[in-house]
Amino acid sequence: MQQTSATIKILGEQNATTKDILTSDALQFIATLHQKFNERRLELLEARQQRQHELDHGGTLDFLEETAVVRAGDWTIAPLPEDLQDRRVEITGPVDRKMVINALNSGAKMFMACFEDATSPTWANMIEGQRNMRDAIAKTISFENPSNGKKYQLNEETATLLVRPRGLHMNEKHVEIDGDQVSGSFFDFGLYFFHNAKAALDVGTGPYFYLPKLESYLEARLWNDVFIFAQDALNIPQGTIKATVLIETIPAAFQMDEILYELRDHSAGLNCGRWDYIFSYIKRLRNKGDVILPDRGQVTMTSPFMKAYSTLCIKTCHKRNAPAMGGMAAQIPIKNDVEANEAAFQKVRDDKRREAMDGHDGTWVAHPDLVAVALEQFDEHMPTPNQIHKKREDVNVTSADLLEVPIGSITEDGLRVNCSVGVQYIASWLRGNGAAPINHLMEDAATAEISRTQIWQWIRHKDGKLIDGTDITVELFNEILIDELSKLEEAFGAEQYSASKVSEASEIFKNLILQDDFEEFLTTSSYKKLA
């Protein structure tokens, strides 16, 4: 590995695993990524704020004039390797050792291992996660649960691994290069790629990624340049990396063609990250007088703006011979209640059927028990490995369709759920768990972002009223939050409540909502509280 002149400081605790993962060559690789690309990353983050400023001052979102040639052009992405042809069911989950083994054994075609919204980015989680990825690619990963002695090892046949690094907005505070915190994206991508790219090729797969929260084609160009550099640095043929970009921000919905184009030699298509998309829609349009969303539970994939986005994604991808992956239904199994469990499974079944029939090439599930449910729908409605041949030329989506405000109502129950779930999720994240079952739904950072953003907006919007006409004020929010906290205290019991970090989380939640200066991400502002 080429040596840099960088000063590299590790501020996190060092132990046998960190030594194993943060080898001097691996650190040199990360430092080079930082030196070459960090300035551009910071400029692109600044450009997001400029766009926000324009939106706040009467601007709107539309398809870009500057890239009309790309949209009109006749190009396709490079052909995909064999193990990315059929992705009908992808399980997602944190990079926790036990869950990695369970996910790889789940029967899903693919496993998206998440260093992002399903993982609380403690130093231990991020480093352990890298060890787990390396052992997963080497097929040596095993685990014994100390609490019950249950042993875990890989089946003969396992899912193909895809890795989601943190978004461009996150830093890894435990590593400084030339005095600056390194980007979480470059740290997660760089370590995974450095340790596993060749090993993955040796076992017949490849270095495959999911890229979260992109807001523009220029961000896709940055990632593409990172890939080109990384492949050269490790003497791996150009085009080996394949990355699926999550279309999960409202600005990116207007640049799907452009994002595919930038990454065309490294693209494995797009995915509809529905939860972040809802968050981004509210966040970016939060200061517009005519945009307000109803209760979170009323915003679904059949809401016209969500339907428009997912069908546009399918049409755009298929025109470019790229897969268009569906998203995550939040339902998870409900133990000890057969009827409620069946109702939850039915919601997932309906969601997956709609996705398969619309033309998605595969979908996400949050739990191993849901793999069969999703498979059943895709097997029935997608008899071929994918349905890229269905071009969906009947789809015509305009900017107005993408921006259409969903109709519905805000209820006291919706406000209460946002308070309770938002606080419980942040508490879980502070305890080191980035994905949590709350009220029988999968909650992760993206879903918690919706909860706090909705309340922030409801308080400040002229139409922020409950269905009975009551104004949603700071006083009402405070009252309901206190009430929901007391319910949690009662449910947890005094001892568990004080260990749960709910109090600390409620302070974070309250501040996020009360401060006029909207925080871009709860995970960046709360990161200083994590070990």
Ligand SMILES: CC(=O)SCCNC(=O)CCNC(=O)[C@H](O)C(C)(C)COP(=O)(O)OP(=O)(O)OC[C@H]1O[C@@H](n2cnc3c(N)ncnc32)[C@H](O)[C@@H]1OP(=O)(O)O
């Ligand atoms: C908006 C987005 O970004 S979506 C993508 C990011 N979010 C996610 O990936 C969330 C994925 N899901 C999860 O993390 C989990 O399902 C949770 C946290 C919601 C619920 O997990 P649990 O409370 O452990 O569920 P449950 O008790 O039913 O699990 C039963 C078994 O399945 C395993 N399991 C559950 N979900 C998963 C998963 N996604 N991957 C692997 N194993 C899993 C559990 O580890 C447990 O294993 P064990 O019996 O060997 O101990």
Ligand SMILES: O=CC(=O)O
């Ligand atoms: O990452 C997925 C999402 O829905 O957000």
Ligand SMILES: [Mg+2]
């Ligand atoms: Mg997301």
